[in-house]
Amino acid sequence: MEIPEVLEIKSVIKENYKTKTFFFNKKIEAEPGQFLMVWIPGIDEKPFAVSFENPLGITVGRVGSFTTQLLKMKKGDKLGIRGPYGNGFKLKGKEICLVAGGRGIIPLAFLAEKFKKVDITAIVGANTKDDLFFVKRLKKYCFRIIVVTDDGSSGIKGFPTDSLKDLLEKEKFDCVYTCGPEIMMKKVFDICENYNTECQASLERYMKCGFGLCGQCCIDDIRICKDGPVFNSKQLSKLTEFGVFERDKSGKKVYF
Amino acid sequence: MSIKLDVELAGLRLRNPTILASGILGISKKILERVAKSGAGAVTTKSITVKPRGGHNNPIFIQSTKETFLNAVGYSNPGLKAAKKEFEDLSDFPIPVIGSLVGEDAEEFAYLAENIKEIGFKAIEIVLSCPHTPGYGLLGGHGTPEATKEITSAVRKKTKLPLFVKLSPNVMNLGEVAKAAEKAGADAITAVNTLGPGMVIDVETAKPILGFKVGGLSGPALKPIAMRCVYDIYKAVKIPIIGVGGIITGKDAVEMMMAGASAVGIGTGVYYRGMNIFKEVCDEIEEFLESHGYSNVKKIIGLAHRD
CATH class of the missing domain: 2.40.30.10 (Translation factors)
Known part of the structure; x- marks a missing residue:
């Protein structure tokens, strides 16, 4: 019901x-x-x-x-x-990488808990040291955690996408899982495409009914609530609105 | 035997009698295209108002029993200007797109009809029947024969497109309201909008659950009411009817057409069967026709009215 x-x-x-x-x-x-x-x-x-x-x-x-x-x-x-x-993240392979931006760490920390049997590297991005959370929770399940802050107050100064690029230069992952600001996720996806690496991203839109009827959360012809919110590389590559615009409560386009 | 499912509706040719009802999904051209690919005969946009509207707070759509949904969306839409952009090019759209319009008075309805001319809508539907949005539909006093006549004729003067008028099941003299629309120049009646409004209260917190507290009733529970309404309207007018309310299966659609509908609207049904409902309902209509010896779906329209 x-x-x-x-x-x-x-x-x-x-x-x-x-x-x-x-x-x-x-x-x-x-x-x-x-x-x-x-x-x-x-x-x-x-x-x-x-x-x-x-x-x-x-x-x-x-x-x-x-x-x-x-x-x-x-x-x-x-x-x-x-x-x-909705549909969640699917486990793919034995070596995976998480790229979390801000609150995006929430579903990814839960993911690490569920997928703890595989090798997990986590890149955790936040504005500052004070914005970080769940790093301890991740430590229980990840063999490596890379913390990145915009201001360098904790970990590396920079963006999580730069750390992902550095990693993909040297190693290979079966899948990269990402959640965070859409601009970041779009970059993560583009980087993964460049390195021929599968990617899954959890997208967000203004949501109303949650069960696929109202149409409010559509991106292209996809309902985030019912068909998503998690999409794989093949699905992401077809989304022309990904990283471009979202819609507000009225349905008006708001560009990123 | 090849079965014909195409119908004619106020000058429009539909490849089959299923139409996506307004308010469901119709936020963008792209999602409507997906509904078209899923087999619908026509699609209706979300209702367009002059100014953008955020609509009511959430929850806007809840289930009260297995067969009953309540909604109070509150006409959220980005407004006329954005709608013109969203739907500016429908030349490649595979099926007719019906533009749903809603205003606070005859003047506003007429303004909308005049200003969506450049969009390639194949028909206009005006909604005089929402039970849960202040200033609009029933709460705007649009449910009477007088208001129906006034608003319909004001829109008629501004558009040559087929004009559908969407009515409420709440009114007892629905035949009179439909007649008023017909006399004022409507080309078809869409019946019905949601019933009610109804309410669901959470007993743990003693709070109504819908953001707007009350909402219109849809889903299978609405079907017998919608059926009677379509039956009454068929008796009252000569223009075709789009029967909406609780259509989930091909059998529901057949029943609605026997009551007098030339086409059927599907909304909440998408919840029960997903977007493929359009194709599935069509397949089931076809099976029914075949097993009952009909070669053409048009032959069952109004069958329940035979002596």
Whole structure:
């Protein structure tokens, strides 16, 4: 049934100055990259990647007014959850690389947990040291982590895409998994194409119904909510709007 | 035996009687092209308003029972200017695209009709029946025979395109409303819009779930109401009817056509069967016709009205 199930927040963990994880008394089974619609009763409802499945947890970073309200929620408060929706990341091969930008680390940390049996290299990008989170969580499952910040306050100064290029110069991966700002993901995809490496990216668009009817989240003729949100290289190569524009709440094009 | 599925609808030739209903998917030309590839006979855009509208807050679409959906999208659309750009070139579109228009009064409807002329829409559908958007449809007082006549004639004066008028199942004198549209120059009636509005309240928080609290009812639960409405309208007018409401299978479509519809709209059905619903419904209509000895789908239109 496509209707929110209202759950009590069981615990809240602060991940950094603008990011928290909310846990619920519930188990789910999800593919990494699948998402949930999270309803603040009487306010609004937005999509969030599954962060933990047992117990169910979502990780929320402050973006706008909705996440600001969500971050005020405490243990015992109630949220509506529906999902998980969409198609997630698929495990491909034995040596994989993750490229996370900002909040994009959320589904990728969950991915590392699920795919822990393979060799995982993670490139974690953030604006500054203070924006980093989940690096410890990743350390449990990744044999190598490369931290990259815009200002050099932690790890290498630069962009995660530069680190990916350096790696691909020297080694080969069976698949590169990416989530983060779309411009970054487009670059990751282009780099992967240049190095003949399979890529999977989790895309984001303004989402409303979440189950493929309203059309709000379309990119080209693809519904992010139902056909995505994760796409492989073959699918990405056909998307003419990838890295070009998204649509706002009304459907108006907003160029990146 | 080869079965003919093509129908004629107010001067339009449709390769089959299935039409994507307005409000579902129709945000861009590209997604409509995918619906066309999935087998639809025609597609309808999301309703276009003069100014951009963000629509209601989420949730805008929820399920209340297995067979019942409620929606209150609130006419989110990027507005007339953006629509003109999005749909500026439809010359290569394989099937007719119906432009859905919605305004707050006759003047605004007429303005929209006049200003979408350069777009290659093959027909215009005006919506006088939304049950959940302040200022529009039922909440704008557009559901009466008088308002229907006023708005339809105002649009008629501005366009030569086939003009469809979309009506609400809430009105008891639906035949009168349809007649008013016909007299004012409508070429077809689209029946029905969503029913209600209805409401679902979450008992854990005692809050209505839809962002707008109330929303129009669609899905299989709407089918018997839509069926009766189409039956009543068929009796009242001579212009063709597009039957919408709870069409999920070919059998539903056959039933709707027997009630008097020349074509059927499919919306919520996409949830139940995915985008292939158009092709699947057509295949099922064909199977029905074949097994019942009909060579042409047109022969079943209005069959339920025979003595």
